[in-house]
Amino acid sequence: MGPLKFDAFSAGVEPGGLRTKNEIRILVCYLLSSVDAPLAKKDLIEIAVENGLANYFEITDAIADLTEKGIISISGKARENCSATGTARMISKQLDSDLPATVRHKALCAATNLLARAKREQENRVEIKRARNGFVVACHISGGDADLMNFSLCVPTLEQANIVKNNFQDAPGTVYRTLLALVTGNQDVAAGILRKKNGGMQ
Numbered sequence: 688m689g690p691l692k693f694d695a696f697s698a699g700v701e702p703g704g705l706r707t708k709n710e711i712r713i714l715v716c717y718l719l720s721s722v723d724a725p726l727a728k729k730d731l732i733e734i735a736v737e738n739g740l741a742n743y744f745e746i747t748d749a750i751a752d753l754t755e756k757g758i759i760s761i762s763g764k765a766r767e768n769c770s771a772t773g774t775a776r777m778i779s780k781q782l783d784s785d786l787p788a789t790v791r792h793k794a795l796c797a798a799t800n801l802l803a804r805a806k807r808e809q810e811n812r813v814e815i816k817r818a819r820n821g822f823v824v825a826c827h828i829s830g831g832d833a834d835l836m837n838f839s840l841c842v843p844t845l846e847q848a849n850i851v852k853n854n855f856q857d858a859p860g861t862v863y864r865t866l867l868a869l870v871t872g873n874q875d876v877a878a879g880i881l882r883k884k885n886g887g888m889q
Contacts, residue, residue, distance in 0.1 A: 721779070731750060821841060826840075835863060836867070
């Protein structure tokens with residue numbers, strides 16, 4: 688068996704990342720098959736590029752090629768959501784072992800976190816509105832059919848408004864438990880929640 692031919696651009700790819708076009712196509716099939724949910728093109732690209740798994744242009748080309756061949760399907764108003772077809776699932780099942788285990792693990796963790804965040808954002812809305820002295824950030828914590836809690840913060844800049852939005856949507860449960868403990872007089876509980884925050888917000 689001859690040496691593996693690297694035929695993909697490797698700019699931005701970390702050691703252990705993918706350097707062949709075929710591996711990158713397999714990665715797309717593997718991701719979509721494993722999460723068993725549609726992923727936006729931009730999210731597939733973000734997972735590959737931000738984790739140093741594949742070059743931006745190569746992952747973009749791979750998605751276009753797989754779409755053109757009908758191996759992955761496209762849906763949504765903007766035709767941005769990618770899903771695995773039966774062919775993509777078959778490719779993943781037969782060839783995912785061609786991908787390094789570290790690549791599979793990093794990609795799947797990134798995709799799972801991304802889907803979890805999307806679910807949190809859908810269930811816990813944030814609205815940013817311009818006000819006279821800056822911006823108002825309105826946060827809603829969902830309890831299913833109704834809000835469990837909602838609150839608004841005034842901040843001077845749009846940058847700060849987006850920081851509030853991102854931090855809230857990273858951990859709406861932590862925000863809810865902390866505020867509930869504070870307003871019900873359980874300062875010790877609130878302090879305990881905040882101490883645990885550094886171990887990972889949820």
